[in-house]
Amino acid sequence: MKLTKRLEVIADLVDRNAVLADIGSDHGYLPVYLVEKKIINRAIASDVNQGPVDNAISTVKQYKMENEVEVRLGSGLNTLSMDDKIDTVVIAGMGGNLISQLLEDEKELARSVKKLILQPMTTKIELRKYLLNNGYTIVEEKIAIEGEKIYEIIVAEVGEGELWDEVYYDIGKRFDTQSEEYATFISEKLKKYKNIVSKIESKGGDSSKEKLEKVKNDIRVIEEIISHID
Numbered sequence: 001m002k003l004t005k006r007l008e009v010i011a012d013l014v015d016r017n018a019v020l021a022d023i024g025s026d027h028g029y030l031p032v033y034l035v036e037k038k039i040i041n042r043a044i045a046s047d048v049n050q051g052p053v054d055n056a057i058s059t060v061k062q063y064k065m066e067n068e069v070e071v072r073l074g075s076g077l078n079t080l081s082m083d084d085k086i087d088t089v090v091i092a093g094m095g096g097n098l099i100s101q102l103l104e105d106e107k108e109l110a111r112s113v114k115k116l117i118l119q120p121m122t123t124k125i126e127l128r129k130y131l132l133n134n135g136y137t138i139v140e141e142k143i144a145i146e147g148e149k150i151y152e153i154i155v156a157e158v159g160e161g162e163l164w165d166e167v168y169y170d171i172g173k174r175f176d177t178q179s180e181e182y183a184t185f186i187s188e189k190l191k192k193y194k195n196i197v198s199k200i201e202s203k204g205g206d207s208s209k210e211k212l213e214k215v216k217n218d219i220r221v222i223e224e225i226i227s228h229i230d
């Protein structure tokens with residue numbers, strides 16, 4: 001099976017012999033790929049909608065993995081129990097707020113796993129804030145680029161999350177800053193912040209002064225990071 005670049009980057013973050021739950025699995029490509037590559041032996045593919053569950057069941061059948069990949073119907077981590085002994089949870093392709101909500105809904109289970117691999121499509125700032133304010137630490141971040149699209153993947157573990165300066169909730173703090181993908185990612189962020197400055201300046205007015213100073217300071221942080229890229 002060939003994965004998209006985004007799912008490939010996520011797959012690379014799964015440890016050998018992990019016991020995986022892929023929440024919102026849709027076609028079940030990720031668990032089936034990992035079993036096919038013999039990276040893992042056992043996984044649960046879970047989804048809240050019947051259509052995706054049917055998709056996953058047919059992928060599992062096609063690859064004759066009924067004994068290795070179990071497909072379950074239900075919301076978030078509700079489909080899991082402690083007896084499943086899951087040590088790695090992937091939640092990919094959903095909004096960051098929804099991901100936070102799913103972790104919050106099954107707090108005990110979420111906190112029992114070794115590794116959370118999260119790929120928010122939106123509200124990434126909110127997800128990072130949720131994690132660091134709720135006893136998780138962000139240990140690694142990765143970028144996956146597919147054409148024009150830049151995806152951020154966050155790996156979190158239970159731990160005393162230190163709090164970050166505001167700008168880092170947007171630009172991350174655990175990326176490999178020397179990777180090619182990071183250079184693209186951070187230059188897009190710089191563009192975004194410069195656009196914000198232009199917009200504030202064109203509006204003018206005293207009330208925007210404070211905001212302008214903050215954004216300019218964020219730009220200084222980003223430019224400092226860029227100056228250390230080889």
Ligand SMILES: C[S@@+](CC[C@H](N)C(=O)[O-])C[C@H]1O[C@@H](n2cnc3c(N)ncnc32)[C@H](O)[C@@H]1O
Pocket residue numbers: 007023024025026027046047048049052074075076091092093094102
């Ligand atoms: C865009 S797909 C992502 C599929 C796959 N994880 C990926 O990254 O390619 C989002 C999936 O999440 C599922 N989903 C949405 N809300 C969910 C929830 N509360 N619990 C479990 N799955 C959910 C949807 O049914 C859909 O199959």
